Amino acid sequence: MRLYNTLTKRFEELKLGKTVKMYVCGITAYDYSHIGHARTFVFFDVLRRYLEYKGHNVIYVQNFTDVDDKIVRRAVEEGKTQGEISRIFISEFLRDMSKLNVRRPNYMPKVTDHIRDIINYVERLIELGYAYEVEDEHGCDVYFHVPSFEGYGKLSGMSLDELNRHRIEPNPKKRDVKDFALWKSAKDEDFKANAVFDSPWGYGRPGWHIECSVLSSKYLGVPFEIHGGGRDLIFPHHENERAQSFAIFGVEPVKYWIHCDFVTIGGEKMSKSLGNIVRIRDFPDGEVLRYFLLTAFYRSPLDYSESSIERARRSYNYLRNTLLNLDMEISALRTFGIDRDGVGFDALRHLRDFELAMDSMNTPNALSIFHSLARDVNRNLYVMSLSELEECFRIFTTFSSILGLFEGYERIPTLPKDILELVKEREVARMEKDFERADRIREKLKERGIILIDTPKGTRWMTKHF
């Protein structure tokens, strides 16, 4: 595969063994997830599916940040605890992901279940001379000292000079403006939200960034192959995470840093702070949303609008209708017990093209190949042999399972004799232009869950409206 590595700033041929370890930063559980989150997790879900399709054993870890400033703030506002707030939004997130056909990662660790690991890690950073303690009213803060780590800035492409500029007033107790918190001593609101943990530095809670270093190394070891997330995480989150992990383990912790671009709306980034979000839970059809998210290359922004969604819906419907047409034809040939000579249909050609597109995770291109297959299928629907139709069906479902579409599809059965008799009876009625009788039979079969469709080549059927 060939993907853009943020660390080296170029497209690289991925050198992967049988096992591929992948970590993707999960959500901070303080609000409902929106379409921007959906994009990132759908993308990495497709990457995972494709790697598995190529025969890799993927170990996929995605954390939940369930203790953090924003969670505490919301908890205090609503008179709840940090645990209550994060529990709500973690379960909402899981619901959203299953609506989008995103498969569960192998591990989804929560920060609060790993406080001990985090403390050990912070202690180790202090011992190694990368971190220092600063007294505060309820205990100590611990900061990572950025100048002690030589390669800082490499991931985000920023020089130390640039990083010395700052927009907000830094805490004067820090030794350097770039230093960031590993451990934050408890404030009044933290006690109120029950978001405090005992530590060698008194009551407090982990800083943002440290959890990902700890959880990735704990579940995957170091180094691991793929680290992903949205583009907005490159700085400071991933820069800091890399610094922490490199400091502890003494090696480049991640081989390939992969980042997704944003979902925009009216050309602007969709984000909670701008208040222009569309929640996943408010979107009516998960698969259409998933399809939409795959229509742009992962490194380009994707603009959300009513009309772009509408276009995605139509494209999606075309593929879905083709799947039905294909399956209806297979079921009809089987039921009638007939076959045809075939046309020498080359479905494998589409598969090769599809893999070529997917090797660079070019999902819009992959969708375009998918559409060519569909067009070819529709053109040749009534001339392909049964084995050709089945070959197409197999490739069609290979595409859809890699992309995670049409997951609930149920195959159309061959008809039992008594129903087939009714279908034949109706054909006779239609031939005699007795449409009243034909419609009666159609209605009768509909009550038994069979929907009849008339084609130029005879009557076909399906079992449910999609």
Added chain:
RNA sequence: GUCUCGGUGGCCGAGAGGCAAGGUACCCGGCUGCAACCCGGAGCACGGCGGUUCGAGUCCGCCCCGAGACUCCA
């Protein structure tokens, strides 16, 4: 200001130096008892200026425009 990523048809959006995918919209036609699909045709594009090359949307340089990061973010 520094850094990163972009700029391709009416719109969305691929493009791996060698005939510019695919989708949608509009128009025309076919299929059709009804219904649901589907098929064919036509039209339509590489931000600008240089350079490298037999050949550049693709590589290099400069410029213009847009988005983002530098502050919580997927």
